[in-house]
Amino acid sequence: MGQYLIRRLLQAIPLLILTSILMFLLIHAIPGGPDAVYDNPNMDQAGRQALRASFGLNDPLPVQYFKWVGNALHGNFGTSLYTSQPVSEVLTQRFPATLELFLSAFVLSLIMTVILGTVSAAYQGKALDYTLTSLAYFGISMPIFLLGLLMQDVFASSLNWLPPSGTATLGYTFSPFNAFLDHLMHLVMPMIVLAVTFTARWSRYLRTSMIDVTRQDYMRTGRAKGVTPSRLLLQHALRNAVIPLITIVAIDFGSVAGGAAITEGVFAWPGMGQLFIDSLNRRDYPVLLTSLLLSAVFVILFNLLADVLYGVMDPRIRYS
Amino acid sequence: MDASKQVHVPEEEFEIPQELTAELSQKRRSQGRIIFDRFVRNKVATVGAIFLTILVLCCLLVPFIPGHTTPDTVGQTTPFAGMSWQYPFGGDNLGRDTFARAMIGGRISLLVALTSMLISILLGTVVGALAGYYGGWVDNILMRITDTILTVPLYLLLFVLSATFTDGTPTSVIFLIAIFGWTTSARLVRGEFLALKQREFVQAASTIGARGMRLMFYHILPNAAGPIIVNATLLVGSNIILESVLSFFGFGVSIPVASWGSMINQGRDYFDSSPRLILIPGILIFLTVLSCNLVGDGLRDALDPHMTER
Numbered sequence A: 001m002g003q004y005l006i007r008r009l010l011q012a013i014p015l016l017i018l019t020s021i022l023m024f025l026l027i028h029a030i031p032g033g034p035d036a037v038y039d040n041p042n043m044d045q046a047g048r049q050a051l052r053a054s055f056g057l058n059d060p061l062p063v064q065y066f067k068w069v070g071n072a073l074h075g076n077f078g079t080s081l082y083t084s085q086p087v088s089e090v091l092t093q094r095f096p097a098t099l100e101l102f103l104s105a106f107v108l109s110l111i112m113t114v115i116l117g118t119v120s121a122a123y124q125g126k127a128l129d130y131t132l133t134s135l136a137y138f139g140i141s142m143p144i145f146l147l148g149l150l151m152q153d154v155f156a157s158s159l160n161w162l163p164p165s166g167t168a169t170l171g172y173t174f175s176p177f178n179a180f181l182d183h184l185m186h187l188v189m190p191m192i193v194l195a196v197t198f199t200a201r202w203s204r205y206l207r208t209s210m211i212d213v214t215r216q217d218y219m220r221t222g223r224a225k226g227v228t229p230s231r232l233l234l235q236h237a238l239r240n241a242v243i244p245l246i247t248i249v250a251i252d253f254g255s256v257a258g259g260a261a262i263t264e265g266v267f268a269w270p271g272m273g274q275l276f277i278d279s280l281n282r283r284d285y286p287v288l289l290t291s292l293l294l295s296a297v298f299v300i301l302f303n304l305l306a307d308v309l310y311g312v313m314d315p316r317i318r319y320s
Numbered sequence B: 001m002d003a004s005k006q007v008h009v010p011e012e013e014f015e016i017p018q019e020l021t022a023e024l025s026q027k028r029r030s031q032g033r034i035i036f037d038r039f040v041r042n043k044v045a046t047v048g049a050i051f052l053t054i055l056v057l058c059c060l061l062v063p064f065i066p067g068h069t070t071p072d073t074v075g076q077t078t079p080f081a082g083m084s085w086q087y088p089f090g091g092d093n094l095g096r097d098t099f100a101r102a103m104i105g106g107r108i109s110l111l112v113a114l115t116s117m118l119i120s121i122l123l124g125t126v127v128g129a130l131a132g133y134y135g136g137w138v139d140n141i142l143m144r145i146t147d148t149i150l151t152v153p154l155y156l157l158l159f160v161l162s163a164t165f166t167d168g169t170p171t172s173v174i175f176l177i178a179i180f181g182w183t184t185s186a187r188l189v190r191g192e193f194l195a196l197k198q199r200e201f202v203q204a205a206s207t208i209g210a211r212g213m214r215l216m217f218y219h220i221l222p223n224a225a226g227p228i229i230v231n232a233t234l235l236v237g238s239n240i241i242l243e244s245v246l247s248f249f250g251f252g253v254s255i256p257v258a259s260w261g262s263m264i265n266q267g268r269d270y271f272d273s274s275p276r277l278i279l280i281p282g283i284l285i286f287l288t289v290l291s292c293n294l295v296g297d298g299l300r301d302a303l304d305p306h307m308t309e310r
Helices: A002-029 A034-038 A045-054 A061-073 A087-122 A127-141 A144-158 A176-214 A217-225 A229-258 A261-266 A272-282 A285-313 B003-013 B018-027 B031-041 B043-064 B098-134 B136-151 B154-165 B170-196 B200-207 B212-248 B260-270 B276-303
Strands: none
Touching: A002 A061, A002 A285, A002 B136, A002 B154, A061 A285, A087 A127, A087 A176, A087 A229, A087 A261, A087 A272, A087 A285, A127 A176, A127 B276, A144 A176, A144 A261, A144 B212, A144 B260, A144 B276, A176 A229, A176 A261, A217 A229, A229 A272, A229 A285, A261 A272, A261 B154, A272 A285, A272 B154, A285 B136, A285 B154, B031 B043, B031 B276, B043 B098, B043 B276, B098 B136, B098 B170, B098 B212, B098 B260, B098 B276, B136 B170, B154 B170, B154 B212, B170 B212, B200 B212, B212 B260, B212 B276, B260 B276
16 A cells, blocks of 8 residues: 555656646747736836846746746745735635635535435436436536526525625625624535536436445345345445545545636636636736646645545555 | 358358248347437437437528528617517627527537537547557557646636637637547547457457558447447537637637627626526527437447446
């Protein structure tokens, strides 16, 4: 196990280097650059050159790449061209919002998945199963932004139950507890929208693996021994059926560093996805490059975690 | 051995008993017919396929429908005109005919989705076939490239690229979606090739001298066709969503050209007053993607009889 982990981590290193080179070239291939952001009509040619030199843009690309990697390895990801803050500071400001959104959506999705997937498998081929299957198809086929806009229209504009967007009601000072409640109210809609897609996909997986498990011999043995159907399903089947789901959940969680651009965009949730879109529109290259790299690191790590978890959950899996 | 004898023996063996011929000939169906029958038995998937057919026909034929030939003409009707018999979807913020725009937009959206699907599948099949068939360093290099692309969240990558490299024409969006869409099909085809190249029929073909390209594309590929077709159908759905998401953020097909995504992007400002401008392309996207998913799953069941038993 330890050996396996070390080998997988070592394998991740070349992948990460390749990704970083790709991202670096991509960002540099974008027309314009820091000089375009800071450009102003009063600047003469010499000033422009000095500006380029101050960003190190006159060095050959490989030199720039190694300088950037060297700095990044020391935890220095450069300075945002827009806010002039260190990039790491910009990202750490935004990360909690995305993490909060993802964690809450994941908890909700997991609960819903276990309920819907189990019920669907238990009533396989019955009306209830068909209803839940249709719901899953609905969730998979619905464009997230459309779902978000519709929910905003219904629950915020028409019914006025929930705030339409943002993280807090502006212009009010609340007591700490009420401020917290207010914040939770803002979380509800983006959380649900994000959870719908995950729940739809995951519950399909769980249903399939539940049905696979219920056909196995030990389930028949359980029935023959007189284990009650509900106990058999919830304790004996679910435990094994959940294993493949764990990997998918872990891999999906790897996208947290990239944020949920669409959901965050629709609900003006100040997370990583929104930051990415904003930075793109502002041509804030250091922030873009760092968030791309950070998302890649997260994806690689959570893929690894998924494989490790799989082995922990199912001891029959041998790492080789 | 005597060759002439060998030829005669099977003919005698396969002679069909007279009393069974009527039933047998009735039941004999071609491979395609079997798959078709199995697909049609799945009613939901059939409905999806019919919807897609009607939609494609509408999108192709709309310039010939009298009264809806000018999707880009401003002031065709009054701005924000409601639904009427003449203009079933009403007018948009500039008084353009929303029905004609939705159909022309559907044409662009479907064109983008289908073409980028074709390119992705082609690229993914070639990459996956080479990696799976040759293995070794070819496999290593190709799969590392695939892994590298898969490590970065697709949306972020597409946002960066489309914001800078595309000029808002459908062609540029097609290539953009295609360039990053091939990774999953490459992995799929590689897996199929890895499994299939061990099979007896491949060994048999290789014994009689089939090599390289012939073995890969003539013998192995047709046997991997099922999963590829299913993947292609599902890819059309996800490409339609991708196009609309890109356009929604203003990175996709740019506004004078109608696509479902650009119509939604445009209608966003008027959502409160006339939600119709978003709902119409939105529902069309939803129904199209839903149909693609249903048809894809229907095809999966029809092409793989082992799955249907579940």
